[in-house]
Amino acid sequence: MAELVQITTADDPRLADYRDLRDVQLRRSLEAEHGLFLAEGEKVVRRAVEAGYAPRSFLMAPRWLDGLGDVLERSDAPCYVLSEALAEQVTGFHVHRGALASLVRRPLPTVDSVLADARSVLVLEDVVDHTNVGAIFRSGAALGFDAVLLAPRCADPLYRRSVKVAMGAVFGVPWTRLDDWHGALPSLSERGFTTVALTLAVDAVPVEEAVAGVDKVALVLGGEGHGLSARWEETADRRAIIPMARGREHGIDSLNVAAATAVACYVTARRA
Amino acid sequence: MAELVQITTADDPRLADYRDLRDVQLRRSLEAEHGLFLAEGEKVVRRAVEAGYAPRSFLMAPRWLDGLGDVLERSDAPCYVLSEALAEQVTGFHVHRGALASLVRRPLPTVDSVLADARSVLVLEDVVDHTNVGAIFRSGAALGFDAVLLAPRCADPLYRRSVKVAMGAVFGVPWTRLDDWHGALPSLSERGFTTVALTLAVDAVPVEEAVAGVDKVALVLGGEGHGLSARWEETADRRAIIPMARGREHGIDSLNVAAATAVACYVTARRA
Secondary structure, rough: OOOEEEEOOOOOOHHHHHOOOOHHHHHHHHHHHOEEEEEHHHHHHHHHHHOOOOOEEEEEEEHHHHHHHHHOOOOOOOOEEEEEHHHHHHHHHOOOOOOOOEEEEEOOOOHHHHHOOOEEEEOOOOOOOOHHHHHHHHHHOOOOOOOEEEEOOOOOOHHHHHHHHHHHHHOOOOEEEEEOOOHHHHHHHOOOOOEEEOOOOOOOOHHHHHHHHOOOEEEEEOOOOOOOHHHHHHHHHHEEOOOOOOOOHOOOOOOOOHHHHHHHHHHHHOOO | OOOOEEEOOOHHHHHHHHHHOOOHHHHHHHHHHHOOOEOOOOOHHHHHHHOOEEEEEEOHHHHOOOOHHHHHHHOOOOEEEEEHHHHHHHHHHOOOOOOOEEEEEEOOOOHHHHHHOOOHHHHHOOOOOHHHHHHHHHHHHHHHOEEEEOOOOOOOOHHHHHHOOOHHHHHOEEEOOOOOOOOOHHHHHOOOOOEEEEEOOOOEEHHHHHOOOOOEEEEEEOOOOOOOHHHHHHHHEEEEOOOOHHHHHHHOOOOOHHHHHHHHHHHHHHHO
16 A cells, blocks of 8 residues: 655655656656656556556645545555645646656567567657657557557657657557667568558658558658658658648648548558 | 837837737737737748738747748738847747737638538537647648638637647638537538537447538537537437547547547548
């Protein structure tokens, strides 16, 4: 049973894991250094623990204790209990979902273990926005993708915002980092995946056509600003586009990366 | 030609339109009261002006003047020129896209004028997140939707964040507010639209099936938290679902509203 520890001042050193949650730079270095990540909200905290991540501690206002009672019951980590005003002082924002947990990161699995038995995989190049990474994990999970691979500069799926937007899908879908950016797509082809890059390139075919009849598919997505690198665009087995019906009439010639991913996952999941 | 006005102090009263852009509450009342909205970034400012919105003023650091030279050339509104540090003091954040404009809102068009000649329409109930509203406009525009109707409590498409995420699609796609929430869907049916509500209801059919063979379609979307109201769910002509391939395995049983909209727009745009 988690020990309930009443907190009375915002500068209590035991709350170090929860400081200044809106300061992205600070959080990145703090979380990397201590090998931790945060989960926010009863449902997401529960999913993290059920997925096997070990809690370092919990932090919540008294009224959230009941909802997470069973999770606290099974944990030895301390649970810091404090007023909502104090929680706001520590974290730097109003924690309206109530409960937070700090959990231990695990070593990233190998690409091979992530791909074992996978038939549909998402590969993200430089998606740098945590909201987009979270949304992509959620869509991938909902639409039946088996794994996610991230290029070295892609944003962290365990950053609080990613975790929250993903509704915890980052805990359920196997994922890891690619350490070899340059050879990433050829190495997937060698493993038997057809790599299909979403792009606005002139030789791109409609995504439905690109994935038709493909068994093991890796859907490859670029970043928010400039899309895929030339290297990845060139080394993908196929280049695919989501046909824009009449977007150009409105000056809009592309979807944002999260919307594009949702559509492409939907189409790919239903491939013949 | 816009008059260039050099600004030297952050408390210059002429900058009132640009104060504290991160304070959502303040901005809502300020913008409503003065009938203005803000556009951010060269491309979006240009689109707003080209769509016929009258600028009240522009605000930018000197290095952005060239890019918007032609827009400023054709305007009589003042352009406030200031250092990036000063712009940050005024707006409360680092304006990394450089240019801002304050523009005059227009009276909302009637539902009838928005629906004239429309074949595919999006209807949003209580989507309260500006990012989602913006993303939905962008997806709708890119995938060929002709108009957007908003329930009374749906978030403002002209709020800065919506405008930015939409990449200006809110200027190109005709939209308006529904004033009658209760009778909204029946009144669309009377106008010859088949209203198709996206829902997780048990009697929902796959969206592809729900839109097959439909000429004039209104795709109806609920809010982030609890989806559609019972009233709207009941009064829609059809209830549709985006089939979740194997999401439940990962504890994920739905897409977020922006992702769901993208998929549903894609499917609807390609209906037979």
